[in-house]
Amino acid sequence: MWQLIGQPMVITLLHSSLERGMVAHAYLLVGPPHVGKMTLALNLAQALNCAADTPPCGECASCQKIASANHADVQIIGLTQNMDSAEAKSRVEIGIAQIRQMQHSASLPPFEGRCKVFIIDGAERLSTEAANCLLKTLEEPVGEVIFILLTTNDGLLPATVVSRCQRLKLSPMSANKIEAALNNGWGIELQKANLLARLCHGCLGWAVSAALDDDLFERRARSIDRLLIITDADYEERFAYAAQLAAQFSQSRDSVQEELDLWLDWWRDLLLTKEDCSDIITNIDLEARLIEVARSYSLAQIKAVIGSLQAAGEQLRQNANPRLVMEVLMLDIPRRCISVKYG
Ligand SMILES: [Zn+2]
Numbered sequence: 001m002w003q004l005i006g007q008p009m010v011i012t013l014l015h016s017s018l019e020r021g022m023v024a025h026a027y028l029l030v031g032p033p034h035v036g037k038m039t040l041a042l043n044l045a046q047a048l049n050c051a052a053d054t055p056p057c058g059e060c061a062s063c064q065k066i067a068s069a070n071h072a073d074v075q076i077i078g079l080t081q082n083m084d085s086a087e088a089k090s091r092v093e094i095g096i097a098q099i100r101q102m103q104h105s106a107s108l109p110p111f112e113g114r115c116k117v118f119i120i121d122g123a124e125r126l127s128t129e130a131a132n133c134l135l136k137t138l139e140e141p142v143g144e145v146i147f148i149l150l151t152t153n154d155g156l157l158p159a160t161v162v163s164r165c166q167r168l169k170l171s172p173m174s175a176n177k178i179e180a181a182l183n184n185g186w187g188i189e190l191q192k193a194n195l196l197a198r199l200c201h202g203c204l205g206w207a208v209s210a211a212l213d214d215d216l217f218e219r220r221a222r223s224i225d226r227l228l229i230i231t232d233a234d235y236e237e238r239f240a241y242a243a244q245l246a247a248q249f250s251q252s253r254d255s256v257q258e259e260l261d262l263w264l265d266w267w268r269d270l271l272l273t274k275e276d277c278s279d280i281i282t283n284i285d286l287e288a289r290l291i292e293v294a295r296s297y298s299l300a301q302i303k304a305v306i307g308s309l310q311a312a313g314e315q316l317r318q319n320a321n322p323r324l325v326m327e328v329l330m331l332d333i334p335r336r337c338i339s340v341k342y343g
Pocket of ligand 1: 046049050051052055056057058059060061062063064
């Protein structure tokens with residue numbers, strides 16, 4: 001059984017390629033974080049090595065080893081593989097040494113399965129040298145070896161690499177489908193499933209891990225409180241917060257990106273509230289607060305903040321100075337005009 005939910009076209013295509021024995025030697029899976037790229041890559045690795053008549057069965061020894069990351073012929077290459085956590089945290093690129101090591105391994109025959117599978121997670125983080133080195137391998141396919149590149153943005157990969165792969169796009173699912181999947185497949189109560197389905201932006205993997213994360217709602221509440229404090233604060237406080245986020249960025253890019261995504265959700269919700277479209281807001285449990293805050297801003301102000309948040313996210317992805325990006329963002333956020341009663 002294919003475990004990926006909500007991507008019927010991709011599954012149908014891969015299934016028929018497998019049946020016809022026409023599997024590509026390199027795939028590029030493109031889609032937002034937690035949409036299911038790794039689930040699909042591991043599923044494909046299972047299907048290629050499965051011992052059952054209807055692969056991937058998910059139950060044979062090979063499928064189980066792959067699911068638990070214990071199969072000698074299935075390797076994941078990414079920012080955090082093969083190094084201690086301190087070194088991994090500071091890395092921003094997948095280096096050429098990792099790709100050379102992979103190439104050496106790819107040159108050897110399968111150890112226990114039928115097919116070697118190399119999954120490159122976060123392929124947009126390949127260094128230029130690493131991407132060029134990988135290109136040589138993709139240009140000269142060898143039998144029994146499949147490469148699966150996962151990326152959130154294939155625009156950041158060299159066109160030469162993209163053109164050597166079969167590109168499969170994984171799209172976000174609708175909130176209704178995610179809510180149903182969380183409720184039916186994971187037994188999550190409807191109210192929580194409904195909120196998670198909106199917070200996850202179509203990415204089921206995020207919703208599932210969030211459902212198991214007891215601290216998530218507390219962290220979210222703290223982040224939203226901080227957001228409201230900062231929007232009311234003077235520049236000194238805002239710059240202190242910018243410095244804090246910039247320091248955090250050097251430790252964990254993802255946590256800062258998460259914070260910015262939360263801000264973006266909040267400001268989009270303010271826009272939707274202002275335009276009387278509250279039925280499609282993300283933070284459904286905070287509707288009353290959104291209505292109150294939306295009164296303090298004009299539509300143009302809200303749109304400008306959304307633009308600034310998107311620009312900040314893009315600049316960080318392109319390795320701009322995080323302190324500078326955050327300070328500019330803090331300058332761009334208007335203070336709330338809280339109505340003052342006279343007399
Ligand atoms: Zn199997």
